[in-house]
Amino acid sequence: MARTTTMKRIAGQLGVSITTVSKVLNNRDDIGDATRARVLAKVAELGYQPNAVARSLTLRRTHTLGIVVPDLMHSFFVEIVAGVEAVASARGYGLLLCCSNEDPKKERADLDLLRQRQVDGVVLGSANASGNTDMLKDLSGHGVGLVMIDRDDHPDVRCDRVVTDDLEVGRLATAHLVEQGRRALAHIAGPAIVHARRRADGYREALAAAGIRAHTEWIARGGFMEADGYRAMKRLLGVKPRIDGVFAANDPAAIGAMKAIWEARLRVPEDIAVVGAGDIALGDLLRVPLTTVSWSREEQGRRAGELILDRIETEGASKFRRVIVPPHLVARRSSGAVA
Amino acid sequence: MARTTTMKRIAGQLGVSITTVSKVLNNRDDIGDATRARVLAKVAELGYQPNAVARSLTLRRTHTLGIVVPDLMHSFFVEIVAGVEAVASARGYGLLLCCSNEDPKKERADLDLLRQRQVDGVVLGSANASGNTDMLKDLSGHGVGLVMIDRDDHPDVRCDRVVTDDLEVGRLATAHLVEQGRRALAHIAGPAIVHARRRADGYREALAAAGIRAHTEWIARGGFMEADGYRAMKRLLGVKPRIDGVFAANDPAAIGAMKAIWEARLRVPEDIAVVGAGDIALGDLLRVPLTTVSWSREEQGRRAGELILDRIETEGASKFRRVIVPPHLVARRSSGAVA
DNA sequence: TCAAGTTACTTTAGCGATAAAGTTTGAGCG
DNA sequence: CGCTCAAACTTTATCGCTAAAGTAACTTGA
Numbered sequence: 001m002a003r004t005t006t007m008k009r010i011a012g013q014l015g016v017s018i019t020t021v022s023k024v025l026n027n028r029d030d031i032g033d034a035t036r037a038r039v040l041a042k043v044a045e046l047g048y049q050p051n052a053v054a055r056s057l058t059l060r061r062t063h064t065l066g067i068v069v070p071d072l073m074h075s076f077f078v079e080i081v082a083g084v085e086a087v088a089s090a091r092g093y094g095l096l097l098c099c100s101n102e103d104p105k106k107e108r109a110d111l112d113l114l115r116q117r118q119v120d121g122v123v124l125g126s127a128n129a130s131g132n133t134d135m136l137k138d139l140s141g142h143g144v145g146l147v148m149i150d151r152d153d154h155p156d157v158r159c160d161r162v163v164t165d166d167l168e169v170g171r172l173a174t175a176h177l178v179e180q181g182r183r184a185l186a187h188i189a190g191p192a193i194v195h196a197r198r199r200a201d202g203y204r205e206a207l208a209a210a211g212i213r214a215h216t217e218w219i220a221r222g223g224f225m226e227a228d229g230y231r232a233m234k235r236l237l238g239v240k241p242r243i244d245g246v247f248a249a250n251d252p253a254a255i256g257a258m259k260a261i262w263e264a265r266l267r268v269p270e271d272i273a274v275v276g277a278g279d280i281a282l283g284d285l286l287r288v289p290l291t292t293v294s295w296s297r298e299e300q301g302r303r304a305g306e307l308i309l310d311r312i313e314t315e316g317a318s319k320f321r322r323v324i325v326p327p328h329l330v331a332r333r334s335s336g337a338v339a
Numbered sequence: 340m341a342r343t344t345t346m347k348r349i350a351g352q353l354g355v356s357i358t359t360v361s362k363v364l365n366n367r368d369d370i371g372d373a374t375r376a377r378v379l380a381k382v383a384e385l386g387y388q389p390n391a392v393a394r395s396l397t398l399r400r401t402h403t404l405g406i407v408v409p410d411l412m413h414s415f416f417v418e419i420v421a422g423v424e425a426v427a428s429a430r431g432y433g434l435l436l437c438c439s440n441e442d443p444k445k446e447r448a449d450l451d452l453l454r455q456r457q458v459d460g461v462v463l464g465s466a467n468a469s470g471n472t473d474m475l476k477d478l479s480g481h482g483v484g485l486v487m488i489d490r491d492d493h494p495d496v497r498c499d500r501v502v503t504d505d506l507e508v509g510r511l512a513t514a515h516l517v518e519q520g521r522r523a524l525a526h527i528a529g530p531a532i533v534h535a536r537r538r539a540d541g542y543r544e545a546l547a548a549a550g551i552r553a554h555t556e557w558i559a560r561g562g563f564m565e566a567d568g569y570r571a572m573k574r575l576l577g578v579k580p581r582i583d584g585v586f587a588a589n590d591p592a593a594i595g596a597m598k599a600i601w602e603a604r605l606r607v608p609e610d611i612a613v614v615g616a617g618d619i620a621l622g623d624l625l626r627v628p629l630t631t632v633s634w635s636r637e638e639q640g641r642r643a644g645e646l647i648l649d650r651i652e653t654e655g656a657s658k659f660r661r662v663i664v665p666p667h668l669v670a671r672r673s674s675g676a677v678a
Numbered sequence: 679t680c681a682a683g684t685t686a687c688t689t690t691a692g693c694g695a696t697a698a699a700g701t702t703t704g705a706g707c708g
Numbered sequence: 709c710g711c712t713c714a715a716a717c718t719t720t721a722t723c724g725c726t727a728a729a730g731t732a733a734c735t736t737g738a
Contacts (some may be wrong), residue, residue: 055694
């Protein structure tokens with residue numbers, strides 16, 4: 001293994017002090033042109049690369065961000081990661097990736113790892129509420145920038161947030177079904193987290209706005225998994241008079257719902273129109289392409305990255321911000337909007 | 340921002356030397372039980388967390404791996420990342436993620452970033468050959484572990500490799516079509532890289548093994564993009580007597596091919612059976628679920644992580660290994676194998 | 679009883695860099 | 709001609725931690 005080139009070596013070969021080399025590389029103005037040139041030449045000759053670890057130790061800045069997501073198999077989170085990576089890399093930051101597998105214990109270990117590695121900031125991808133409030137407070141208390149994406153738990157952790165307008169998600173989906181002429185509109189609700197509740201609220205608001213009286217049996221408790229949507233839809237199929245449109249709290253649930261509908265020998269969208277939320281990758285390649293309400297995860301990631309880097313790179317602590325990424329409808333076949 | 344707890348602080352409060360604290364935390368046996376207990380108590384009281392940056396500087400080991408992939412929107416690479424993350428994290432390593440966007444310049448910048456951050460090892464995800472051989476040699480020359488996944492370029496870079504058996508991919512796909520009773524078997528070739536060539540070789544071998552004489556016009560120059568497959572299929576549709584089966588070099592190309600077939604008012608698989616390669620996520624949710632030859636990317640990632648960590652954590656330099664991940668057929672509707 | 683070990687620590691040095699506080703040299707000036 | 713000052717460097721201290729080399733106090737053994 002070849003010896004690495006350090007400032008010491010450069011300084012040694014030139015007979016100058018290490019500090020002189022450091023100053024040249026940091027563009028200080030108290031070094032003469034001749035010396036500067038000699039140092040630069042040596043740097044090029046030896047292919048010197050600064051040791052970021054040493055630099056981090058003195059500067060107390062690692063130029064590294066951490067990101068914790070619950071799952072990498074879901075395109076959702078990957079797109080967020082991609083967004084963060086793009087801005088981090090463009091600004092010269094590294095990105096330490098952690099995948100918590102939806103496990104609070106692992107999330108805790110991940111946050112620990114990031115903390116020990118002295119990252120300058122942490123992006124926390126959406127996950128179910130977990131008991132790691134203490135860690136988060138600790139992190140942000142120690143000057144580590146923190147951004148939470150799509151999370152409204154940990155209300156007392158002071159940090160920036162990038163969230164979706166879930167109320168609007170529910171409203172857009174439901175209003176779209178109304179526009180398609182559907183009137184018996186069911187909702188497959190998600191799990192007991194704010195996102196899902198807000199989407200349900202949006203559903204109710206849109207119904208009210210359209211002057212439709214919501215039947216209580218139109219709302220089926222479901223979940224975010226395909227199986228949840230399937231089971232919920234089975235139950236909704238028993239409701240009389242028959243449902244003619246469903247808004248599922250997310251896309252996997254909507255896919256489950258479609259499977260249940262087909263099993264009952266009904267057609268999508270002719271008999272029942274389906275709308276999901278979240279726009280999973282390849283959602284447009286399904287047997288019946290799925291209409292969904294979407295928002296850019298990549299933008300969420302980018303905004304998160306920007307929030308955090310701005311906070312890190314500007315001195316005085318500014319107010320914590322909350323960026324709302326607006327959703328939009330992606331009309332496809334399952335709602336009858338597209339032939 | 341609260342003061343961070345360092346060994347110095349602990350030592351100070353207890354009136355012992357910093358080294359004593361260090362020794363306790365590193366489980367050295369030349370510290371008395373009483374002192375050990377006092378230190379441990381203080382560590383717990385102050386919630387001390389070691390500073391990995393300082394540790395890395397002295398130990399010359401960052402306990403961090405880097406991974407460079409060309410694209411995060413392709414599930415392919417994400418799964419590899421997930422595999423590497425899993426083993427890295429399980430063994431206490433962090434993972435620095437870089438996405439080169441298929442751009443050799445960015446790849447170079449990424450490798451630079453990883454090098455400066457002194458990562459212990461680098462996993463290089465598949466990408467087109469690029470001119471960064473010098474960087475790679477440099478890295479591995481400086482004792483950084485290097486694993487290349489699915490890359491056979493840079494033949495003179497000495498490192499571990501995890502590859503797929505592309506020849507077998509081509510053979511499996513083609514033999515499967517033969518088993519389905521197809522005889523006029525076209526191949527949509529990929530771009531001019533070894534993987535694609537080997538898959539084409541496998542196609543030829545399987546035809547020969549089945550005693551089928553391959554017509555030259557059965558092989559259409561294509562690519563790895565959906566549009567490539569679409570265009571290639573358009574051309575293949577003009578071949579007489581009509582093709583009754585196609586093996587596309589990868590799944591996106593196969594999807595493009597199916598679109599072209601449908602546009603020609605033909606059916607998949609009744610008129611033309613289609614087989615892809617790579618098993619993209621959700622491939623089973625397509626209008627006509629796609630038969631494909633697949634292999635576990637997650638396993639590729641895991642194996643890569645293991646190779647690299649083993650190399651890092653064992654002293655003497657062992658021989659460079661080459662791990663071959665075997666492919667297997669995933670039979671779905673597009674080849675007529677499943678109803 | 680005293681040299682030779684142990685035991686349980688402490689001191690010193692160094693990882694590779696930066697920042698703050700010197701030091702030397704020559705110029706400018708009254 | 710001596711004094712001040714700026715320019716161009718160097719020295720010293722430090723970041724937080726570990727490894728190697730001390731060093732006291734206490735055993736041990738012949």
